[in-house]
Amino acid sequence: MINISAEEQQFEVVRGIIDLHRGRAAKAVNEEALLTYWHVGCYISHKLKTNEWGAQVVTKLAEYLAVKDPTLKGYRRRNLYNMVLFYDSYSSPEFHALLQRIGQTEAIALPAERKKMLTAIVQNDSAQMENAKITTVQNDSAQMPKILSLTIISNHLEILSRKKNPEERLFYILYTYRERLKYKELCRCIDNDTFGTLMSSDGNNMSDALKQTYPESPLLLRDTVYIDLLGLPQKFKESKLRKAMVEQMKTFILELGKDFLFMEDEYRLTVGSATFKSDLLFYHRGLQCLVAVELKTGKFHPKDLGQLEFYLEALDRDVKRSNENPSIGILLCSEADSLQVEYALSRSMSPTMVAEYKRHLIPKEVLQTQMEEFARIALKK
Numbered sequence: 001m002i003n004i005s006a007e008e009q010q011f012e013v014v015r016g017i018i019d020l021h022r023g024r025a026a027k028a029v030n031e032e033a034l035l036t037y038w039h040v041g042c043y044i045s046h047k048l049k050t051n052e053w054g055a056q057v058v059t060k061l062a063e064y065l066a067v068k069d070p071t072l073k074g075y076r077r078r079n080l081y082n083m084v085l086f087y088d089s090y091s092s093p094e095f096h097a098l099l100q101r102i103g104q105t106e107a108i109a110l111p112a113e114r115k116k117m118l119t120a121i122v123q124n125d126s127a128q129m130e131n132a133k134i135t136t137v138q139n140d141s142a143q144m145p146k147i148l149s150l151t152i153i154s155n156h157l158e159i160l161s162r163k164k165n166p167e168e169r170l171f172y173i174l175y176t177y178r179e180r181l182k183y184k185e186l187c188r189c190i191d192n193d194t195f196g197t198l199m200s201s202d203g204n205n206m207s208d209a210l211k212q213t214y215p216e217s218p219l220l221l222r223d224t225v226y227i228d229l230l231g232l233p234q235k236f237k238e239s240k241l242r243k244a245m246v247e248q249m250k251t252f253i254l255e256l257g258k259d260f261l262f263m264e265d266e267y268r269l270t271v272g273s274a275t276f277k278s279d280l281l282f283y284h285r286g287l288q289c290l291v292a293v294e295l296k297t298g299k300f301h302p303k304d305l306g307q308l309e310f311y312l313e314a315l316d317r318d319v320k321r322s323n324e325n326p327s328i329g330i331l332l333c334s335e336a337d338s339l340q341v342e343y344a345l346s347r348s349m350s351p352t353m354v355a356e357y358k359r360h361l362i363p364k365e366v367l368q369t370q371m372e373e374f375a376r377i378a379l380k381k
Contacts (some may be wrong), residue, residue: 001101013038027149028313030037030152030153031108031147031149032149033106033153034144034149034153034156034336035144035153036083036085037082037083037086037153037156038086038087038090038148039085040080040083041082041083041084041085041086041087041088042087042091044083044084044284045078045087045088046056046338050083051338052207055132058077058080058081059077060071061080062076062077062079062080065126075209077358080158080285082157085157085160085161086153086157088157089160090144090145090148090164091170092166094166095166095169095170096145096270096295097121098166098167098170099145099147099170100135102170102375104146104147104379105145106145106146106147107143107144107145107146107261107311108143108144108145108149112131113302122257131268141371145225147170147173147265148173150174150177151171151173151176151177154183155172155173155176155181155183155186156192157175158171158187158239159172159173159182159186159190159326162190163190163195167195168195170375171195171199171374172186172189172190172194172195173179174374174375174378174379175189175194175195175198175374175378177378178377178378179257179258179259180258181258181275199374204338204341204342204345205336205338205345205353205354205355206352206353207345207348207349207350207351207352207353208345208346208348209348209349209351209352210328210350210351210352210353213326213349213351214287214289214325214328216377217328217351217353220257220259220284220287220377221257221328221330221355222288238279238295238296238297241295241297242265242266242279242280242295242317243265243339256282259284259285259286259287260283260285260291261282261283261284261285262280262281262282263281263282263283263290264280264281265279265280265281266278266279267280267281267292268293269314269319270314270318271314273277276310276311276314277293278293278294278311278315279292279293279294279295280292280295281293281315284328287325287328288322288323288324289320289325289326289327289328290315290319290324290328291325291327291328291329291330292308292311292312292315292327292328292329292330293329293332294307294308294311294329294330294331294332295332295333296332296333296334297334298332298333298335299334299335299336299337300333300335300336300337300340300341300344300354302340302343302344304333305330305331305344305345305348305352305354306356308329308335308350308352309330309333309348309349309350309352312326312327312328312350312351312352313350314331315327327351328352328353329350329351329352329353330352330354330355331352331353331354331355333354333356334356335356336354336356341354
């Protein structure tokens with residue numbers, strides 16, 4: 001055990017205070033940046049939609065701001081239109097209806113005087129702002145939903161520019177927040193259609209034991225993993241795949257989900273007089289359990305599940321700690337016949353699933369239910 005002196009404990013208190021306020025400051029800065037985008041976008045959008053302004057006026061505005069205050073950064077013509085996109089997209093009836101479905105319609109509260117002034121800017125000519133008697137009530141569409149503050153402007157712009165429907169946009173806001181994604185990590189997830197991968201899961205690739213033990217697993221464990229990042233040749237052996245995954249583990253974990261902690265490759269399990277090797281062993285922080293991943297470069301075969309279940313039994317008996325949950329097994333293969341998977345898993349008594357490394361299209365009929373459930377999980381902190 002490491003002994004910490006009384007003085008060091010006091011120093012840690014100070015460090016904790018600093019971290020607390022630094023986090024609050026960063027949150028406040030991000031919130032103000034978002035509100036700036038929202039309200040500037042709202043004002044310009046109103047002028048464009050009422051035909052008071054055209055594209056040339058927006059260009060003149062960018063030039064005016066640059067001359068009046070050279071210290072202002074991020075207000076070029078393109079940035080101003082990004083602000084309009086930000087406001088128009090997130091104030092749309094479709095996005096607002098989606099927020100209503102998941103119970104996240106709360107807006108960021110503003111002080112009364114500030115709210116009054118901003119309302120006047122949006123709804124009235126600038127000359128009328130001098131009238132102290134002006135009293136207008138801000139409508140719903142002029143208030144920024146609080147959920148937007150879960151991520152930063154650069155992430156929002158990436159999501160807005162690459163995703164068009166409200167469900168996908170909301171998903172990536174929530175997913176970025178839950179997984180604490182940086183900008184490049186978000187780009188990678190969009191490239192690999194994390195939305196389609198997680199939201200399309202109907203649970204048929206998971207054993208009943210997995211779904212019963214971990215009800216949230218369909219929205220936490222992916223059924224598709226992308227391995228193009230590993231730089232593998234067209235044909236490769238399982239040992240080559242495992243080695244490449246270990247070498248690129250930081251990026252590979254992003255494919256699985258950031259809650260995965262890598263423990264070891266070729267993890268040794270001794271049963272009786274023989275020693276077996278599990279390809280990859282992880283620990284999942286959210287589910288608090290060991291996760292064994294077995295790699296198959298060929299098509300799914302039912303016999304592969306027997307090997308995986310054997311490893312899970314060994315892990316639970318000899319490796320799992322008393323405070324941990326039952327181990328999960330993931331069989332990662334290049335291709336899987338859905339009916340074969342369903343048959344093979346129907347009698348499985350272990351928490352197992354079959355995942356592929358190919359793309360799935362999202363079934364529209366399960367989108368709404370899955371989106372609402374994912375929002376509940378993502379915001380549960």
